[in-house]
Amino acid sequence: MQQLSFAGSIQVLILGLGWTGQFLQDLLLEQKVSFAATTRDGRNGTIPWTLTDTPDVSSLPWAQTVLVTFPVLSADTMSQLIEEYTSKKGPSHWILLSSTRVFSADPSDRHTPLDPSLDTGRLPAEHVVIQKKGTVLHLCGLWGGQRQPKNWMPRMNKPESIKGKILTRQLHLIHGKDVARAIFAVHGQFTPGERWLISDQTATDWMKMFLVWGSKEQIDTIEDLRHNDPECREAIGDKGTLEEIVHKGGVKPRLNSDEFWSTFHLKPQEFLEIV
Ligand SMILES: NC(=O)c1ccc[n+]([C@@H]2O[C@H](COP(=O)([O-])OP(=O)(O)OC[C@H]3O[C@@H](n4cnc5c(N)ncnc54)[C@H](OP(=O)(O)O)[C@@H]3O)[C@@H](O)[C@H]2O)c1
Numbered sequence: 001m002q003q004l005s006f007a008g009s010i011q012v013l014i015l016g017l018g019w020t021g022q023f024l025q026d027l028l029l030e031q032k033v034s035f036a037a038t039t040r041d042g043r044n045g046t047i048p049w050t051l052t053d054t055p056d057v058s059s060l061p062w063a064q065t066v067l068v069t070f071p072v073l074s075a076d077t078m079s080q081l082i083e084e085y086t087s088k089k090g091p092s093h094w095i096l097l098s099s100t101r102v103f104s105a106d107p108s109d110r111h112t113p114l115d116p117s118l119d120t121g122r123l124p125a126e127h128v129v130i131q132k133k134g135t136v137l138h139l140c141g142l143w144g145g146q147r148q149p150k151n152w153m154p155r156m157n158k159p160e161s162i163k164g165k166i167l168t169r170q171l172h173l174i175h176g177k178d179v180a181r182a183i184f185a186v187h188g189q190f191t192p193g194e195r196w197l198i199s200d201q202t203a204t205d206w207m208k209m210f211l212v213w214g215s216k217e218q219i220d221t222i223e224d225l226r227h228n229d230p231e232c233r234e235a236i237g238d239k240g241t242l243e244e245i246v247h248k249g250g251v252k253p254r255l256n257s258d259e260f261w262s263t264f265h266l267k268p269q270e271f272l273e274i275v
Pocket of ligand 1: 015016017018019020021038039040041049050051052069070071097098099100138139140141142143
């Protein structure tokens, strides 16, 4: 692995060089920012490291910013990790990645009360990070590189899943390159004890995705739903073609990340094209 690291002092430590980490790595290399990264098996020259119930930080270098890319499902483990690292290596700025799942209200921004009933076990560790003056970044749907929304379409193969998508219509996305820019911005202008919601500020229309990338079966299901399912008929109407319905637009983002981009004086740069 190509990494810029100087003995004992680096700027960014990526705990978990997975999909997001790769985009961040590219940006850090481009910006000539020193960093190191871990994977569980130590592939490609990364530091082999796994977070366990009793965190061992002995193989990790000190970094100004430590980014945890994976879900930590225990408050105690998160707490021990930060305390152990701080006592053995020194104080750092901690960033934990999360999802937007718990922002269920319409609309939601970073100040909207979280919905704990939708938590998949990540919230307790996130509270620890916030309490310890770290930052939690809530990312919406990740795409870029190998992750192309076009390839998600075959998964929508049941009427219930198609119904869910055409009722809400909005898909909130953020490209890996913009996630990397966002993380890098927080590294440069750290915001202790904050949660940020990060999306590309737009909403992609599922209906358009079905029209352009969907199968004949999926389109037939949508036609059936809008004529025969009262909820769908009310939401999208049974008059006109699906093309006309998509053309009318009106699909607005439910998740509002404006405050993130304005605070860090950035704009998202990568947007999905449905062609
Ligand atoms: N998929 C989405 O659309 C989406 C949307 C919003 C938010 N998110 C969240 O965004 C974050 C980044 O996602 P991603 O897709 O970049 O994740 P990813 O590709 O799965 O990468 C996670 C990395 O963390 C490492 N890891 C996992 N468990 C670990 C443990 N117990 N100890 C040490 N390392 C561990 C993995 O190691 P190995 O490389 O060895 O496997 C991997 O390098 C995640 O928290 C994810 O839940 C995802």
